[in-house]
Amino acid sequence: MSGLSKNKIKWIRSLQLKKNRDDLGLFLVEGEKMVAEALRDFPEMVEEVYSTTDFTFPKFNKKVELITKIELSQISALKTPNKSLAILKKVNNKESVKSKGLILALDGVQDPGNMGTILRTADWFGIDTVVCSEDTADIYNPKVIQASMGSMLRMNVIYTSLENYLATCELPIFGALLEGENVYGRSLEKIGVLVMGNEGKGIRPNIKTYINTPIHIPGFGKAESLNVAVATGILLSEFKRREGQC
Protein backbone atom coordinates (compact mmCIF):
# COMPACT_ATOMS: atom_id res chain seq x y z
CA MET A 1 0.00 0.00 0.00
CA SER A 2 1.92 3.01 -1.26
CA GLY A 3 -0.43 5.86 -0.38
CA LEU A 4 -1.55 8.46 -2.85
CA SER A 5 0.11 11.87 -2.62
CA LYS A 6 -2.04 14.96 -2.25
CA ASN A 7 -0.91 16.12 -5.67
CA LYS A 8 -1.86 12.81 -7.26
CA ILE A 9 -5.33 12.93 -5.67
CA LYS A 10 -5.76 16.50 -6.89
CA TRP A 11 -4.60 15.55 -10.39
CA ILE A 12 -7.01 12.59 -10.64
CA ARG A 13 -9.89 14.69 -9.33
CA SER A 14 -9.08 17.37 -11.90
CA LEU A 15 -10.25 14.91 -14.58
CA GLN A 16 -13.81 15.42 -13.34
CA LEU A 17 -13.73 18.72 -15.28
CA LYS A 18 -14.10 18.75 -19.07
CA LYS A 19 -11.40 21.37 -19.59
CA ASN A 20 -8.79 19.19 -17.90
CA ARG A 21 -9.98 16.05 -19.70
CA ASP A 22 -9.66 17.91 -23.00
CA ASP A 23 -6.22 19.32 -22.15
CA LEU A 24 -4.80 15.99 -21.00
CA GLY A 25 -6.68 13.68 -23.36
CA LEU A 26 -7.65 11.48 -20.40
CA PHE A 27 -10.85 10.45 -18.62
CA LEU A 28 -12.01 8.40 -15.63
CA VAL A 29 -13.85 5.08 -15.64
CA GLU A 30 -15.23 3.88 -12.32
CA GLY A 31 -16.65 0.76 -10.75
CA GLU A 32 -15.33 -2.78 -10.61
CA LYS A 33 -17.42 -3.98 -13.57
CA MET A 34 -16.70 -1.13 -15.96
CA VAL A 35 -12.97 -1.07 -15.15
CA ALA A 36 -12.80 -4.83 -15.81
CA GLU A 37 -14.64 -4.30 -19.09
CA ALA A 38 -12.21 -1.57 -20.13
CA LEU A 39 -9.23 -3.81 -19.27
CA ARG A 40 -10.73 -6.72 -21.19
CA ASP A 41 -11.94 -4.91 -24.30
CA PHE A 42 -9.77 -1.79 -24.53
CA PRO A 43 -6.51 -2.53 -22.66
CA GLU A 44 -4.60 -0.17 -24.98
CA MET A 45 -6.69 2.75 -23.71
CA VAL A 46 -6.01 2.11 -20.01
CA GLU A 47 -3.24 4.24 -18.50
CA GLU A 48 -3.62 3.69 -14.76
CA VAL A 49 -5.76 1.54 -12.48
CA TYR A 50 -6.49 2.13 -8.78
CA SER A 51 -8.33 -0.45 -6.74
CA THR A 52 -9.17 -1.38 -3.16
CA THR A 53 -8.76 -5.07 -4.08
CA ASP A 54 -5.76 -6.62 -5.81
CA PHE A 55 -6.17 -8.19 -9.23
CA THR A 56 -4.25 -8.77 -12.44
CA PHE A 57 -5.40 -8.75 -16.02
CA PRO A 58 -3.68 -10.82 -18.69
CA LYS A 59 -3.78 -8.09 -21.36
CA PHE A 60 -2.82 -5.25 -19.02
CA ASN A 61 0.93 -5.05 -18.46
CA LYS A 62 1.00 -2.21 -15.92
CA LYS A 63 0.55 -2.48 -12.18
CA VAL A 64 -2.83 -2.08 -10.48
CA GLU A 65 -2.22 0.38 -7.64
CA LEU A 66 -3.76 -0.76 -4.37
CA ILE A 67 -5.47 2.05 -2.47
CA THR A 68 -7.59 2.36 0.66
CA LYS A 69 -11.34 2.97 0.63
CA ILE A 70 -10.69 6.47 1.93
CA GLU A 71 -8.30 7.18 -0.92
CA LEU A 72 -10.85 5.82 -3.40
CA SER A 73 -13.51 8.17 -2.04
CA GLN A 74 -11.00 11.03 -2.43
CA ILE A 75 -10.43 10.39 -6.13
CA SER A 76 -13.93 9.20 -7.05
CA ALA A 77 -16.65 11.31 -8.68
CA LEU A 78 -19.32 8.92 -7.39
CA LYS A 79 -21.34 9.22 -4.18
CA THR A 80 -20.82 5.52 -3.52
CA PRO A 81 -17.44 4.59 -5.04
CA ASN A 82 -17.15 0.98 -6.10
CA LYS A 83 -13.73 -0.69 -5.65
CA SER A 84 -11.89 0.46 -8.80
CA LEU A 85 -11.09 3.55 -10.82
CA ALA A 86 -9.13 3.68 -14.06
CA ILE A 87 -7.65 6.51 -16.08
CA LEU A 88 -8.10 6.01 -19.81
CA LYS A 89 -6.75 7.75 -22.88
CA LYS A 90 -9.39 9.37 -25.05
CA VAL A 91 -9.52 8.04 -28.56
CA ASN A 92 -9.46 10.50 -31.39
CA ASN A 93 -12.84 10.13 -33.04
CA LYS A 94 -12.98 13.42 -34.82
CA GLU A 95 -13.01 11.44 -38.05
CA SER A 96 -15.86 11.48 -40.52
CA VAL A 97 -19.12 9.60 -39.98
CA LYS A 98 -19.03 6.26 -41.73
CA SER A 99 -21.78 4.07 -40.33
CA LYS A 100 -23.61 1.62 -42.55
CA GLY A 101 -26.78 1.62 -40.46
CA LEU A 102 -29.00 4.07 -38.64
CA ILE A 103 -27.13 7.04 -37.15
CA LEU A 104 -28.31 8.88 -34.04
CA ALA A 105 -27.88 12.67 -33.91
CA LEU A 106 -28.26 14.69 -30.70
CA ASP A 107 -29.04 18.40 -30.76
CA GLY A 108 -28.04 19.79 -27.38
CA VAL A 109 -28.96 16.96 -24.98
CA GLN A 110 -27.81 18.48 -21.67
CA ASP A 111 -28.38 16.10 -18.80
CA PRO A 112 -25.46 13.66 -18.28
CA GLY A 113 -27.85 10.95 -17.02
CA ASN A 114 -29.99 11.26 -20.15
CA MET A 115 -26.90 11.28 -22.37
CA GLY A 116 -25.50 8.11 -20.79
CA THR A 117 -28.88 6.37 -20.95
CA ILE A 118 -29.22 7.33 -24.63
CA LEU A 119 -25.80 5.79 -25.41
CA ARG A 120 -26.69 2.59 -23.50
CA THR A 121 -29.99 2.37 -25.38
CA ALA A 122 -28.40 3.06 -28.77
CA ASP A 123 -25.80 0.35 -28.07
CA TRP A 124 -28.61 -2.11 -27.19
CA PHE A 125 -30.18 -1.45 -30.59
CA GLY A 126 -26.88 -1.86 -32.44
CA ILE A 127 -26.31 1.81 -33.29
CA ASP A 128 -22.55 2.36 -33.69
CA THR A 129 -22.38 6.07 -34.46
CA VAL A 130 -23.76 9.11 -32.62
CA VAL A 131 -23.27 12.62 -34.02
CA CYS A 132 -23.63 15.36 -31.39
CA SER A 133 -23.88 19.15 -31.53
CA GLU A 134 -20.90 20.76 -29.79
CA ASP A 135 -23.06 21.68 -26.76
CA THR A 136 -24.32 18.15 -26.11
CA ALA A 137 -23.20 16.64 -22.77
CA ASP A 138 -19.61 15.35 -22.87
CA ILE A 139 -19.35 11.55 -23.17
CA TYR A 140 -16.29 11.67 -20.87
CA ASN A 141 -18.34 13.24 -18.04
CA PRO A 142 -18.27 10.72 -15.13
CA LYS A 143 -22.09 10.77 -14.88
CA VAL A 144 -22.46 10.05 -18.60
CA ILE A 145 -20.01 7.16 -18.35
CA GLN A 146 -21.84 5.73 -15.35
CA ALA A 147 -25.30 5.97 -16.94
CA SER A 148 -23.99 4.51 -20.21
CA MET A 149 -22.88 1.37 -18.31
CA GLY A 150 -19.74 1.25 -20.46
CA SER A 151 -21.54 1.58 -23.79
CA MET A 152 -19.71 4.84 -24.48
CA LEU A 153 -16.46 2.89 -24.80
CA ARG A 154 -17.87 0.85 -27.68
CA MET A 155 -19.39 3.64 -29.74
CA ASN A 156 -18.17 6.23 -32.19
CA VAL A 157 -19.42 9.50 -30.71
CA ILE A 158 -18.57 12.58 -32.77
CA TYR A 159 -18.96 16.21 -31.59
CA THR A 160 -19.29 18.57 -34.52
CA SER A 161 -21.45 21.27 -36.05
CA LEU A 162 -24.66 19.28 -36.40
CA GLU A 163 -25.90 21.82 -38.92
CA ASN A 164 -22.88 21.36 -41.20
CA TYR A 165 -23.13 17.59 -40.88
CA LEU A 166 -26.82 17.49 -41.83
CA ALA A 167 -26.34 20.04 -44.63
CA THR A 168 -24.00 17.65 -46.44
CA CYS A 169 -25.77 14.43 -45.42
CA GLU A 170 -27.44 12.53 -48.24
CA LEU A 171 -29.35 10.07 -46.04
CA PRO A 172 -33.02 10.39 -45.04
CA ILE A 173 -33.16 12.62 -41.93
CA PHE A 174 -35.77 11.71 -39.32
CA GLY A 175 -36.55 13.94 -36.36
CA ALA A 176 -38.61 13.53 -33.19
CA LEU A 177 -41.10 16.40 -33.43
CA LEU A 178 -44.49 16.92 -31.81
CA GLU A 179 -45.91 17.87 -35.22
CA GLY A 180 -44.40 14.75 -36.82
CA GLU A 181 -46.22 11.82 -38.35
CA ASN A 182 -47.40 8.94 -36.11
CA VAL A 183 -44.39 6.62 -36.10
CA TYR A 184 -46.45 3.46 -35.56
CA GLY A 185 -48.09 3.44 -38.96
CA ARG A 186 -45.38 4.48 -41.32
CA SER A 187 -42.50 2.65 -42.93
CA LEU A 188 -38.99 3.64 -41.88
CA GLU A 189 -35.82 3.26 -43.93
CA LYS A 190 -33.06 1.08 -42.42
CA ILE A 191 -30.41 3.66 -43.18
CA GLY A 192 -30.70 7.27 -42.15
CA VAL A 193 -30.18 9.77 -39.35
CA LEU A 194 -32.53 10.11 -36.37
CA VAL A 195 -32.31 13.56 -34.70
CA MET A 196 -33.31 13.98 -31.05
CA GLY A 197 -33.45 17.39 -29.39
CA ASN A 198 -32.73 19.13 -26.09
CA GLU A 199 -34.72 18.19 -22.96
CA GLY A 200 -36.65 21.45 -22.70
CA LYS A 201 -36.36 23.09 -26.07
CA GLY A 202 -36.42 20.16 -28.47
CA ILE A 203 -34.71 20.41 -31.85
CA ARG A 204 -33.45 23.92 -32.75
CA PRO A 205 -35.01 25.71 -35.76
CA ASN A 206 -31.74 25.70 -37.76
CA ILE A 207 -31.55 21.90 -37.37
CA LYS A 208 -35.28 21.35 -37.99
CA THR A 209 -34.75 22.73 -41.52
CA TYR A 210 -32.87 19.58 -42.48
CA ILE A 211 -35.44 17.09 -41.21
CA ASN A 212 -37.28 15.60 -44.14
CA THR A 213 -39.21 13.00 -42.12
CA PRO A 214 -40.65 14.35 -38.85
CA ILE A 215 -41.98 11.52 -36.67
CA HIS A 216 -43.92 11.46 -33.43
CA ILE A 217 -44.80 8.97 -30.67
CA PRO A 218 -48.56 9.29 -30.07
CA GLY A 219 -49.60 10.23 -26.54
CA PHE A 220 -52.63 8.73 -24.80
CA GLY A 221 -52.59 10.56 -21.46
CA LYS A 222 -51.95 13.98 -19.96
CA ALA A 223 -48.15 14.16 -19.82
CA GLU A 224 -46.87 16.97 -22.04
CA SER A 225 -43.81 15.15 -23.29
CA LEU A 226 -41.58 12.12 -22.87
CA ASN A 227 -38.09 12.07 -21.37
CA VAL A 228 -35.58 12.28 -24.25
CA ALA A 229 -33.87 8.97 -23.40
CA VAL A 230 -37.24 7.18 -23.26
CA ALA A 231 -38.33 8.76 -26.56
CA THR A 232 -35.01 7.74 -28.16
CA GLY A 233 -35.55 4.17 -26.94
CA ILE A 234 -39.09 3.98 -28.33
CA LEU A 235 -38.07 5.40 -31.73
CA LEU A 236 -34.99 3.17 -32.06
CA SER A 237 -37.22 0.22 -31.15
CA GLU A 238 -39.62 1.26 -33.94
CA PHE A 239 -36.76 1.29 -36.47
CA LYS A 240 -35.40 -2.05 -35.31
CA ARG A 241 -38.64 -4.01 -35.11
CA ARG A 242 -39.23 -3.31 -38.79
CA GLU A 243 -35.88 -4.77 -39.78
CA GLY A 244 -36.89 -8.31 -39.04
CA GLN A 245 -40.54 -8.10 -39.87
CA CYS A 246 -41.44 -5.71 -42.66
Add this chain to the structure above:
Amino acid sequence: MSGLSKNKIKWIRSLQLKKNRDDLGLFLVEGEKMVAEALRDFPEMVEEVYSTTDFTFPKFNKKVELITKIELSQISALKTPNKSLAILKKVNNKESVKSKGLILALDGVQDPGNMGTILRTADWFGIDTVVCSEDTADIYNPKVIQASMGSMLRMNVIYTSLENYLATCELPIFGALLEGENVYGRSLEKIGVLVMGNEGKGIRPNIKTYINTPIHIPGFGKAESLNVAVATGILLSEFKRREGQC
Protein backbone atom coordinates in the same frame (compact mmCIF):
# COMPACT_ATOMS: atom_id res chain seq x y z
CA MET B 1 -41.69 40.05 3.01
CA SER B 2 -42.27 38.34 6.33
CA GLY B 3 -39.14 36.24 6.68
CA LEU B 4 -39.19 32.54 7.42
CA SER B 5 -38.33 31.50 10.97
CA LYS B 6 -35.55 28.98 11.54
CA ASN B 7 -38.11 26.52 12.83
CA LYS B 8 -40.28 26.91 9.76
CA ILE B 9 -37.29 26.34 7.46
CA LYS B 10 -36.36 23.26 9.47
CA TRP B 11 -39.92 21.96 9.34
CA ILE B 12 -40.23 22.38 5.56
CA ARG B 13 -36.84 20.76 5.02
CA SER B 14 -37.91 17.83 7.19
CA LEU B 15 -40.38 16.90 4.43
CA GLN B 16 -37.43 15.81 2.31
CA LEU B 17 -37.39 12.64 4.44
CA LYS B 18 -39.94 9.88 3.87
CA LYS B 19 -40.51 9.26 7.57
CA ASN B 20 -41.60 12.86 8.12
CA ARG B 21 -43.74 12.89 4.97
CA ASP B 22 -45.46 9.72 6.18
CA ASP B 23 -45.96 11.06 9.72
CA LEU B 24 -47.36 14.42 8.59
CA GLY B 25 -49.17 13.28 5.43
CA LEU B 26 -47.52 16.11 3.50
CA PHE B 27 -45.05 16.45 0.63
CA LEU B 28 -43.21 19.13 -1.36
CA VAL B 29 -43.79 20.18 -4.95
CA GLU B 30 -41.20 22.50 -6.49
CA GLY B 31 -40.76 24.71 -9.51
CA GLU B 32 -42.94 27.44 -10.96
CA LYS B 33 -44.58 25.17 -13.54
CA MET B 34 -45.38 22.23 -11.28
CA VAL B 35 -46.68 24.44 -8.45
CA ALA B 36 -48.96 26.24 -10.94
CA GLU B 37 -50.18 22.85 -12.21
CA ALA B 38 -50.92 21.70 -8.66
CA LEU B 39 -52.85 24.92 -7.94
CA ARG B 40 -54.80 24.61 -11.18
CA ASP B 41 -55.63 20.90 -11.09
CA PHE B 42 -55.49 19.95 -7.40
CA PRO B 43 -56.13 23.14 -5.37
CA GLU B 44 -57.74 21.08 -2.59
CA MET B 45 -54.39 19.32 -2.01
CA VAL B 46 -52.33 22.51 -1.64
CA GLU B 47 -51.68 23.58 1.96
CA GLU B 48 -49.01 26.26 1.63
CA VAL B 49 -47.23 28.06 -1.20
CA TYR B 50 -43.88 29.89 -1.01
CA SER B 51 -42.64 31.92 -3.94
CA THR B 52 -40.01 34.49 -4.86
CA THR B 53 -42.55 36.19 -7.15
CA ASP B 54 -46.04 37.27 -6.16
CA PHE B 55 -49.05 35.66 -7.83
CA THR B 56 -52.64 34.70 -7.13
CA PHE B 57 -54.66 31.73 -8.25
CA PRO B 58 -58.44 31.92 -8.62
CA LYS B 59 -59.09 28.49 -7.06
CA PHE B 60 -56.56 28.89 -4.24
CA ASN B 61 -57.97 30.85 -1.32
CA LYS B 62 -54.88 30.96 0.87
CA LYS B 63 -52.05 33.45 0.68
CA VAL B 64 -48.90 32.83 -1.35
CA GLU B 65 -46.02 33.62 1.00
CA LEU B 66 -43.38 35.80 -0.62
CA ILE B 67 -39.84 34.69 0.22
CA THR B 68 -36.33 35.68 -0.85
CA LYS B 69 -34.15 33.60 -3.17
CA ILE B 70 -31.95 32.77 -0.20
CA GLU B 71 -34.94 31.50 1.78
CA LEU B 72 -36.06 29.43 -1.22
CA SER B 73 -32.64 27.80 -1.43
CA GLN B 74 -32.90 27.03 2.31
CA ILE B 75 -36.18 25.14 1.97
CA SER B 76 -35.60 23.60 -1.48
CA ALA B 77 -34.46 20.05 -2.16
CA LEU B 78 -33.23 21.06 -5.62
CA LYS B 79 -29.73 22.15 -6.61
CA THR B 80 -31.18 24.96 -8.69
CA PRO B 81 -34.45 26.01 -6.98
CA ASN B 82 -37.01 27.51 -9.33
CA LYS B 83 -39.18 30.33 -7.93
CA SER B 84 -41.90 28.38 -6.09
CA LEU B 85 -42.38 25.61 -3.57
CA ALA B 86 -45.69 24.21 -2.33
CA ILE B 87 -46.63 21.91 0.49
CA LEU B 88 -49.34 19.43 -0.50
CA LYS B 89 -51.49 16.98 1.41
CA LYS B 90 -50.99 13.37 0.42
CA VAL B 91 -54.08 11.68 -0.89
CA ASN B 92 -55.08 8.39 0.59
CA ASN B 93 -54.72 5.93 -2.26
CA LYS B 94 -54.45 2.75 -0.28
CA GLU B 95 -57.68 1.68 -1.91
CA SER B 96 -57.99 -1.31 -4.20
CA VAL B 97 -56.79 -1.35 -7.80
CA LYS B 98 -59.63 -0.57 -10.15
CA SER B 99 -58.20 0.37 -13.51
CA LYS B 100 -60.00 -0.57 -16.68
CA GLY B 101 -56.87 -0.59 -18.82
CA LEU B 102 -53.30 -1.79 -18.63
CA ILE B 103 -51.80 -1.62 -15.12
CA LEU B 104 -48.10 -1.10 -14.47
CA ALA B 105 -46.50 -3.00 -11.57
CA LEU B 106 -43.03 -2.15 -10.20
CA ASP B 107 -40.99 -4.68 -8.26
CA GLY B 108 -38.40 -2.71 -6.31
CA VAL B 109 -37.47 0.10 -8.69
CA GLN B 110 -34.96 2.00 -6.53
CA ASP B 111 -33.66 5.06 -8.33
CA PRO B 112 -35.89 8.16 -7.83
CA GLY B 113 -34.98 9.48 -11.29
CA ASN B 114 -36.02 6.20 -12.91
CA MET B 115 -39.21 6.08 -10.83
CA GLY B 116 -40.22 9.62 -11.83
CA THR B 117 -39.42 8.96 -15.49
CA ILE B 118 -41.48 5.76 -15.40
CA LEU B 119 -44.49 7.69 -14.02
CA ARG B 120 -44.11 10.41 -16.67
CA THR B 121 -43.89 7.74 -19.39
CA ALA B 122 -46.86 5.77 -18.05
CA ASP B 123 -48.91 8.99 -17.93
CA TRP B 124 -47.97 9.70 -21.57
CA PHE B 125 -49.35 6.31 -22.56
CA GLY B 126 -52.56 6.79 -20.59
CA ILE B 127 -51.79 4.37 -17.74
CA ASP B 128 -53.75 5.51 -14.67
CA THR B 129 -52.69 2.93 -12.09
CA VAL B 130 -49.27 1.80 -10.88
CA VAL B 131 -48.96 -0.94 -8.26
CA CYS B 132 -45.60 -0.89 -6.42
CA SER B 133 -43.84 -3.26 -4.06
CA GLU B 134 -43.35 -1.66 -0.64
CA ASP B 135 -39.63 -1.12 -1.33
CA THR B 136 -40.13 0.78 -4.58
CA ALA B 137 -38.94 4.43 -4.52
CA ASP B 138 -41.45 6.74 -2.79
CA ILE B 139 -43.53 8.83 -5.20
CA TYR B 140 -43.36 11.71 -2.71
CA ASN B 141 -39.54 11.81 -2.89
CA PRO B 142 -38.61 15.27 -4.32
CA LYS B 143 -36.45 13.66 -7.04
CA VAL B 144 -39.31 11.37 -8.11
CA ILE B 145 -41.68 14.33 -8.27
CA GLN B 146 -39.21 16.36 -10.32
CA ALA B 147 -38.50 13.55 -12.81
CA SER B 148 -42.21 12.77 -13.13
CA MET B 149 -42.83 16.38 -14.28
CA GLY B 150 -46.04 16.40 -12.26
CA SER B 151 -47.40 13.14 -13.63
CA MET B 152 -47.34 11.62 -10.13
CA LEU B 153 -50.13 14.02 -9.13
CA ARG B 154 -52.44 12.59 -11.80
CA MET B 155 -51.90 8.89 -11.16
CA ASN B 156 -53.13 6.31 -8.73
CA VAL B 157 -49.93 4.85 -7.28
CA ILE B 158 -50.44 2.07 -4.75
CA TYR B 159 -47.75 0.62 -2.46
CA THR B 160 -48.63 -2.87 -1.35
CA SER B 161 -47.41 -6.46 -1.21
CA LEU B 162 -46.94 -7.03 -4.94
CA GLU B 163 -46.98 -10.76 -4.33
CA ASN B 164 -50.40 -10.66 -2.64
CA TYR B 165 -51.76 -8.40 -5.37
CA LEU B 166 -50.60 -10.66 -8.19
CA ALA B 167 -51.73 -13.80 -6.37
CA THR B 168 -55.34 -12.61 -6.43
CA CYS B 169 -55.15 -10.86 -9.82
CA GLU B 170 -57.22 -12.45 -12.56
CA LEU B 171 -55.77 -10.42 -15.44
CA PRO B 172 -53.02 -11.59 -17.81
CA ILE B 173 -49.67 -10.84 -16.13
CA PHE B 174 -46.84 -9.73 -18.43
CA GLY B 175 -43.27 -9.34 -17.24
CA ALA B 176 -40.10 -7.91 -18.76
CA LEU B 177 -37.70 -10.85 -18.63
CA LEU B 178 -34.55 -11.61 -20.62
CA GLU B 179 -35.88 -15.12 -21.28
CA GLY B 180 -39.24 -13.71 -22.45
CA GLU B 181 -40.76 -13.90 -25.90
CA ASN B 182 -39.83 -11.28 -28.52
CA VAL B 183 -42.43 -8.55 -27.91
CA TYR B 184 -42.42 -7.32 -31.50
CA GLY B 185 -44.06 -10.35 -33.01
CA ARG B 186 -46.71 -11.34 -30.51
CA SER B 187 -50.19 -10.05 -29.80
CA LEU B 188 -50.77 -8.32 -26.47
CA GLU B 189 -54.05 -8.03 -24.60
CA LYS B 190 -55.35 -4.50 -23.94
CA ILE B 191 -56.06 -5.29 -20.32
CA GLY B 192 -53.52 -6.78 -17.99
CA VAL B 193 -50.61 -6.09 -15.68
CA LEU B 194 -47.08 -5.32 -16.90
CA VAL B 195 -44.41 -6.07 -14.27
CA MET B 196 -41.04 -4.28 -14.40
CA GLY B 197 -38.20 -5.19 -12.04
CA ASN B 198 -35.37 -3.62 -10.06
CA GLU B 199 -32.50 -1.85 -11.89
CA GLY B 200 -29.84 -4.42 -11.05
CA LYS B 201 -31.69 -7.55 -10.02
CA GLY B 202 -34.74 -7.51 -12.26
CA ILE B 203 -37.97 -9.18 -11.12
CA ARG B 204 -37.67 -11.21 -7.89
CA PRO B 205 -38.25 -14.99 -8.07
CA ASN B 206 -41.38 -14.86 -5.86
CA ILE B 207 -42.92 -12.32 -8.28
CA LYS B 208 -41.73 -14.15 -11.41
CA THR B 209 -43.94 -17.08 -10.40
CA TYR B 210 -47.05 -15.08 -11.24
CA ILE B 211 -45.93 -13.95 -14.69
CA ASN B 212 -47.81 -15.92 -17.30
CA THR B 213 -46.54 -13.94 -20.30
CA PRO B 214 -42.80 -13.16 -20.15
CA ILE B 215 -41.84 -10.65 -22.86
CA HIS B 216 -38.51 -9.32 -24.06
CA ILE B 217 -37.18 -6.41 -26.16
CA PRO B 218 -34.69 -7.90 -28.64
CA GLY B 219 -31.14 -6.51 -28.45
CA PHE B 220 -29.02 -5.87 -31.53
CA GLY B 221 -25.78 -4.61 -29.97
CA LYS B 222 -23.45 -5.28 -27.05
CA ALA B 223 -25.21 -3.56 -24.14
CA GLU B 224 -26.19 -6.09 -21.49
CA SER B 225 -29.50 -4.50 -20.61
CA LEU B 226 -31.70 -1.45 -21.00
CA ASN B 227 -32.41 1.20 -18.37
CA VAL B 228 -35.70 0.26 -16.64
CA ALA B 229 -37.47 3.52 -17.58
CA VAL B 230 -36.46 3.11 -21.24
CA ALA B 231 -37.59 -0.53 -21.23
CA THR B 232 -40.90 0.48 -19.65
CA GLY B 233 -41.37 3.11 -22.36
CA ILE B 234 -40.67 0.66 -25.18
CA LEU B 235 -43.01 -1.99 -23.76
CA LEU B 236 -45.86 0.46 -23.06
CA SER B 237 -45.39 1.74 -26.61
CA GLU B 238 -45.72 -1.84 -27.89
CA PHE B 239 -49.01 -2.27 -25.99
CA LYS B 240 -50.40 1.06 -27.17
CA ARG B 241 -49.49 0.85 -30.85
CA ARG B 242 -51.54 -2.34 -31.12
CA GLU B 243 -54.65 -0.64 -29.75
CA GLY B 244 -55.20 1.44 -32.84
CA GLN B 245 -53.84 -0.92 -35.40
CA CYS B 246 -54.29 -4.60 -34.65
